[in-house]
Amino acid sequence: MRTWDAAAATSAAEVGAGSPWRDAVSRTPRHLLVPNWWEQDGFDWRLHRGVSDTTSWIDTAYADRTLVTQVGELHADMAGDDVGPPSDRPPTSSTTLPSLVLRMFDVAEIEEGMKVLDLGTGSGYSAALLGHRLGDDRVLSVDVDEYLVDVARRRLATFGRVPRMVAVDATQTLPDDGFDRAVAMFSTRTIPSTWLAAVRSGGVISTTLAGTSLHVRVTVTDATHAQGRVVSDEARFMRARTGPEDGSALHRVYLSARTAEGDEVRAFDGDVPNLRDDRRLALLLELLHPTIDHRWIDLDDRSMVWLLHPSGSWARAEVPKFGGRPAVHSSGPLDLWGHLDRARQLTSAHGPIDPLSLAIEIDPDGRRITWPAAGLSFPL
Ligand SMILES: C[S@@+](CC[C@H](N)C(=O)[O-])C[C@H]1O[C@@H](n2cnc3c(N)ncnc32)[C@H](O)[C@@H]1O
Structure with missing residues (x-):
């Protein structure tokens, strides 16, 4: 059986040679953050417990895969052996596939010394990578779900990571400001005003637009102005929710x-x-x-x-x-x-819309995403 550090070292080797995240990937025990998870089986969900098959736990936790950890209100940590979440509930938390976490970070161009806002704690994996590279005191990680924040905090502490973590609806007022970067791993239809207020002038937000696969990079001018562009059409996250479960x-x-x-x-x-x-x-x-x-x-x-x-x-x-x-x-x-x-x-x-041609503008008159070739703007 592979040890976790051998598996993490293999994942790190797959990250580009010049990536500043390599060391963080190789030293973060992702499996400790995902001891239990759900896997979709047709229309149903099947529970996996890491401890019941440690070989598969390590293989799965260090594969480049998103693992769903909560469906509706039922976190895999709390599930009984025979009772799955009702099939009428959507996934409400997961640990994002590591390559996508790094892509979200790379688009934000995070550098040493920066103060970073991690929007959507989930399993805590993104917070762990940020804390490892920047220092825990440079990171604030928030999630709307109190259980997720508590359990991620405890699990991160088992391997010495103690970033600041707060349970809050991140589309509302945030508990701090002056961030150099904000990276969101849940999607919103617009860029919430509270994110513009939390990021300093010249700071950057890397996020995705709900209902699309658009990954956008937005530079903040001030609390009411920002401009950005679409950097890819390949990133999809679960939508923002406002409480334990909605959607x-x-x-x-x-x-x-x-x-x-x-x-x-x-x-x-x-x-x-x-x-x-x-x-x-x-x-x-x-x-x-x-x-x-x-x-x-x-x-x-x-x-x-x-x-x-x-x-x-x-x-x-x-x-x-x-x-x-x-x-x-x-x-x-x-x-x-x-x-x-x-x-x-x-x-x-x-002609087909080219996602990379789309521009984002936010000012007091509104928020829009523009398709220049067609001369059309869509409200955000
Ligand atoms: C895909 S997971 C985040 C993955 C995580 N960053 C990781 O590396 O494992 C998305 C998270 O966003 C959270 N979320 C959804 N809506 C939110 C909101 N309005 N405010 C804060 N967090 C929210 C969910 O509870 C969920 O845990």
Whole structure:
């Protein structure tokens, strides 16, 4: 069996040779922060306990994988052996895959001596890396969930890391300011004003926009002005929540839409817009209609794409793999499939949206993300 330090050294070797995070990765015992986790098994969740199979614990904890630690209100630490979280609850905390944590840090261009705000403590892994490199006194880590903050604090202390950690809704007022950098590992639809207030002038925020995979780098001018740009279309985090659990309204719509017959069922002859692989079409839909969520699943006999709206409207395309015609089921007053068609029309008119061309502007007149090629701005 590999020891944890051998496994961590292997992970560190995979981090770029010049990365300033190498030492932190090789010396942070990630497995101690994730003793228990959930794994999705079809529509259900399966509990893993590290102590019951230590070889797999080490292999999993040092793989470049996101591990879901809490689903709904049920943290894997508290789960009984036979009782999983109800399948109608979304994941509410995880330890982010290490390569994405480092990407979030790299975009922020964190340097020694900086004071950094870690938004979304989760397992505490990002706080541990920051504390190792910068010194614990340079780090404030916050999470909306008191249990997560308490348990992360205790686990970090077992290997000598003691960054400041506070349970607070980080979209509201933060307990400190003057940060050189803020890095968020949950997503928000806009950049909250409280983040602009917490970061010094010239400071940088590395974050993602909820409902999209857009990773943005924003430079703060003052508490009401900032500019930024999109640096990639490949980073997706769970949405900000305001308490122990929310976001389940949309999840309930998903449950009704999962397999039910729609009020309307249409067969169609053309192509099914492939929101899974056509990221640019999906992005345009996300920017045009931020409240529409889309999901997909690939099953043995069919793939399915869902469009979901928190008010209850939904559409689901089913594409059988072995014959049979694709069909769209839909329910509710909103024509979600029609919105997708509009995104297709804009794409035909202006060409596919290039995520790296998108610019972000925040000033007292508003917050927007601009698509220069189409001359369009979407409110943030
Ligand atoms: C993907 S996890 C963070 C992963 C963590 N940084 C790590 O390295 O393991 C996202 C976290 O954001 C937290 N979160 C969600 N909404 C929040 C909010 N409004 N304020 C603070 N934390 C929030 C969740 O509780 C969750 O633990």
